Amino acid sequence: MQLPDIIPDDLRSVADEYVECFKNGDFNDDDLHDYIRLVLGYDVPRYPFCDNHVAPFQFIADIFFGRCNGGAAVGFANRGGGKTLGLAILENAGMVLRAPLEINHFGSVTTQSDICYDYFRSFAESEHLNHLFREREIQRTNTEAINGSSISIHPATMPKVSGGHPNWASLDEVETLERRGVIEKFRGMSQTSNGNHRIDIYTSTRDRAYGPFQKLLLWAESVGVPIYKWCIWEVLERCPPTRDCRSCPAWERCQGKARRTNGFYPLQDFIDRAATLDQETWNAQYLCLRPERTGAVYKEFDEDIHVSKEPIQYDPQHSVFLVGDPGWRAADKEKKRGKFVVADFQIDPYDRITVFRENRFIEKTPYDAGEIVARQGLLPWKGLIWDTEDPGGARDFIKGLGASVPIVRFDKGKIEPGIKGVRPFLKVRSDGTAGLLISKTCTDAIFEMLAYHYKDVIDGKPVDDKPEDVDDHFPDCLRYFVIAYQKAGEKGTIVGEVRDVEKILAGY
Numbered sequence: 001m002q003l004p005d006i007i008p009d010d011l012r013s014v015a016d017e018y019v020e021c022f023k024n025g026d027f028n029d030d031d032l033h034d035y036i037r038l039v040l041g042y043d044v045p046r047y048p049f050c051d052n053h054v055a056p057f058q059f060i061a062d063i064f065f066g067r068c069n070g071g072a073a074v075g076f077a078n079r080g081g082g083k084t085l086g087l088a089i090l091e092n093a094g095m096v097l098r099a100p101l102e103i104n105h106f107g108s109v110t111t112q113s114d115i116c117y118d119y120f121r122s123f124a125e126s127e128h129l130n131h132l133f134r135e136r137e138i139q140r141t142n143t144e145a146i147n148g149s150s151i152s153i154h155p156a157t158m159p160k161v162s163g164g165h166p167n168w169a170s171l172d173e174v175e176t177l178e179r180r181g182v183i184e185k186f187r188g189m190s191q192t193s194n195g196n197h198r199i200d201i202y203t204s205t206r207d208r209a210y211g212p213f214q215k216l217l218l219w220a221e222s223v224g225v226p227i228y229k230w231c232i233w234e235v236l237e238r239c240p241p242t243r244d245c246r247s248c249p250a251w252e253r254c255q256g257k258a259r260r261t262n263g264f265y266p267l268q269d270f271i272d273r274a275a276t277l278d279q280e281t282w283n284a285q286y287l288c289l290r291p292e293r294t295g296a297v298y299k300e301f302d303e304d305i306h307v308s309k310e311p312i313q314y315d316p317q318h319s320v321f322l323v324g325d326p327g328w329r330a331a332d333k334e335k336k337r338g339k340f341v342v343a344d345f346q347i348d349p350y351d352r353i354t355v356f357r358e359n360r361f362i363e364k365t366p367y368d369a370g371e372i373v374a375r376q377g378l379l380p381w382k383g384l385i386w387d388t389e390d391p392g393g394a395r396d397f398i399k400g401l402g403a404s405v406p407i408v409r410f411d412k413g414k415i416e417p418g419i420k421g422v423r424p425f426l427k428v429r430s431d432g433t434a435g436l437l438i439s440k441t442c443t444d445a446i447f448e449m450l451a452y453h454y455k456d457v458i459d460g461k462p463v464d465d466k467p468e469d470v471d472d473h474f475p476d477c478l479r480y481f482v483i484a485y486q487k488a489g490e491k492g493t494i495v496g497e498v499r500d501v502e503k504i505l506a507g508y
Contacts, residue, residue, distance in 0.1 A: 011128035015039045015096065022097040029061045035097070036060075036089055040123055044082075044089065045263045049233035056082055056235065059228035060090045063168075064098075066197035071190065074220045075203035076213075076229040079285045080265055083203040084112065087170050088119035090201075091151055094168060096132065100148025100194050102166040106156035106186065108173040108204075116172060117153045148194075156182050158363075165191035167198055174204040175213040181339045181362045183216060207284060209291045210451030210471070218447070232286040235263035236270055249275035253282065295453040297419060297467050297475070300426040305434050307446055312356040312439035314379060318346045321484075322373075322405065323385040325476040326366065326393045341473035342373060342397070343445065345481050352435050353425055353481070358442045358474065366393040370400020383408040385484045387476075408484050416465035418479040421486060436478075445474040 018035045021027050036057075037043045044057040059075050062068055077083050087105065094101045105120075107113030124133050124143065132145045144150045154160045156171060162185055169189040177183065190198035202220075204213040220227050239258035245251055250258075250271040258267065273286065284291040293299060314320060324342045343358040357376075361369045383406040386394040398405055425435035438445055451471040467475075 011039060011126075012131070015128050019097055019099075027097075029057075029065075032061055032064060032093065033057060035093060039128065040089055040092060042085070042089060042264070044086070045234055047262070048230065049257075049261060050231060053230050053234055054228050056086055056230055059230075060086055060093075062226070062228070063090055063199055063201060064093060066199070068199060068226050070223060070225045071198050072187075072200040072202070072220070072225040074216065074225060074227045075201070076217065076227055076288060077203070077205065078230070078232045078235070078288055079205045080269070081205070081230060081232070081235050082264065083205075084115050084172055085119055087172060087201065087203065088116050088123065091168070091170070092120060092123045092129075094196075095145055095149035095151060096129065096147070098149075098196055099145065100150075101168065101196050102149070102193070103151040103168045103170070104164055104166040104189070105151060105153045105170045106161060106172065106182075107153070108156050108171070108176040109178060110155045112173050112176070113153050113155050120151065120153065156186070158182060158185060161186040161189065165189060167191065167193060167196040168201065169199070170201040170203070172203050174202055174216055175207050175211050176204075177212055183212065184362055205285055206288065207291065208451070208453070209293045210296075210447060210453075212471075215447055215451075229288055231288045232265060232270065233257055233261055235265045236261040237264055237267050238262055239267055293450070293453075296450070297452045297454060298422070298426060298449055300423065301449045303446065303450070305428060306426065306436050306449070307438050308440050311441045312354055312437065314344070314356055315346060315348075315354070316380075318348050319382045320379050321345045321383050321385055321408075321481065322381050323477040323481045324387070324394070324397065325473045325480070326387055326390045339473065340369070341444075341477055342369060343442070343474060343477050344379070345477075347485060350429075351425075352429075352433060352437065353478075355436075355438045355442055355445060355478075357439070358445050360444055360473070365400075366396035367400035370397040370402070372400075374401050374403065378403050381405045383484075385480050387480065415467065415479070418483055419467075421482045422475075422478055425482065442474075448472065448474040449478075 015035075018027075018031065018039065021031060033044065033046060044060060045055045046057045048055050056077070059073070063073050075083055075086065091103050091105060094103065105113070105116055107116055123129060132147060133143065141154070142150060142152045152164075156177060158179060158181060161171075161182055167190060169186065171183070171186050174183065187200060190200050192198045202216055204216075206213045206217070208214065217227060219225075236258055238261050241259070245254070245256055248254065248271065253274040258270070274282070277286070280292055280294065283289040321344070322342060323345055324340065326340045339360060339362045341358060341360050344356055346354045346356065348354075359369070359373055361372070364372070378401075381403075384394060384398065385408045394407055398407070428434050438449070448471045452475045453468055455466055455468045
């Protein structure tokens with residue numbers, strides 16, 4: 001579609017012409033770019049700067065035209081790289097051109113959804129598009145256009161991502177999600193209808209080497225979901241030729257690249273950040289490079305050493321234990337069900353721990369979890385090791401399991417002494433083997449051992465001994481097992497051959 005130069009008064013008719021163009025099937029990437037530039041007022045960068053990167057427009061266009069494998073797409077970009085703005089642009093273009101289209105947009109936190117809503121409202125209330133919305137009633141919870149399209153914008157909470165099946169579903173800024181189970185509940189939310197393709201859209205900057213977004217990237221790579229990656233060089237506005245590069249505070253990191261960029265990120269903001277940020281933050285948040293494991297609790301954990309090359313099977317020659325970290329107890333305070341983990345541990349006469357199976361449950365009761373584990377096959381568990389704060393959960397889990405498993409209850413004590421107890425098992429022994437080996441099939445356990453980190457870190461050292469209370473289910477299980485093993489037979493440890501946890505705890 002070719003349009004002559006226009007003046008602002010023509011924009012409403014231009015928008016209408018693009019709608020007709022799309023309906024007639026005479027609409028391509030150039031037309032979509034022109035619609036965004038003319039009607040929405042943004043010239044989205046179209047050409048990548050770095051090798052193996054894409055331009056932001058490619059991300060928008062492939063989603064708009066349904067070119068993404070697996071009905072999902074991941075937008076991976078720098079801080080300030082236009083991810084939320086790009087979603088608002090994409091969502092407006094979809095609602096106007098692909099009507100009737102249903103969209104659900106979730107920001108990782110309330111402020112993130114606020115940003116998207118402000119962008120979307122500015123588009124919808126513009127003089128050339130407001131005729132599509134009844135009396136300009138543009139609501140955050142649900143905005144309906146007269147063409148049958150609709151959009152809902154919410155913070156990403158478990159209840160919100162649990163309902164509805166829109167054509168397009170967006171989850172913005174995955175790295176800052178407050179609850180990790182949101183990603184699993186969100187996955188597969190979209191649904192094809194009214195001639196529109198379905199698409200689950202994820203966007204984020206990556207702050208940590210093993211945070212929630214890195215976990216999402218690994219999932220996307222494993223199932224073939226396309227990852228659209230761009231960095232500051234794809235979005236930075238061009239530096240004018242009048243600026244003296246050699247005296248510029250950003251020269252060390254720019255090296256003249258800004259002379260060839262063609263984006264929207266403010267040049268002065270770039271200079272300020274390039275001149276002041278430490279190298280790790282600059283690499284991670286602006287160049288989209290893999291962050292270091294700064295602040296990792298178990299820096300000794302190495303996938304090449306502590307992860308099996310082949311799946312580990314249960315060994316009947318050694319004792320087997322079930323270990324549970326019940327994440328639902330705190331969640332129940334909000335009348336919700338959280339995520340928790342139950343894993344199978346073995347230890348040989350040489351004090352080498354193996355983990356051959358893990359189960360992760362979201363919004364399941366302990367009884368449900370027990371039934372699921374039982375269906376996988378009962379084992380001669382020597383005991384169940386459980387968090388002391390949830391004895392009722394242990395009782396219900398065993399009831400669901402339908403097997404008489406001794407309950408091993410222990411005082412889990414302070415976290416840091418437990419972490420110190422785990423560290424010797426990470427060392428490589430004289431025979432070349434480590435004291436801990438996790439089956440390659442326990443992918444979440446492996447991820448959490450890499451991701452587990454201290455809450456506050458300054459100059460690479462933790463401020464205190466308290467790790468961040470996220471990505472810690474399996475590390476907690478490991479800690480419980482080591483403590484229980486080391487305290488076996490000591491006062492404060494109870495082992496009982498009964499199912500009724502109240503009896504076993506009587507007088508404790």
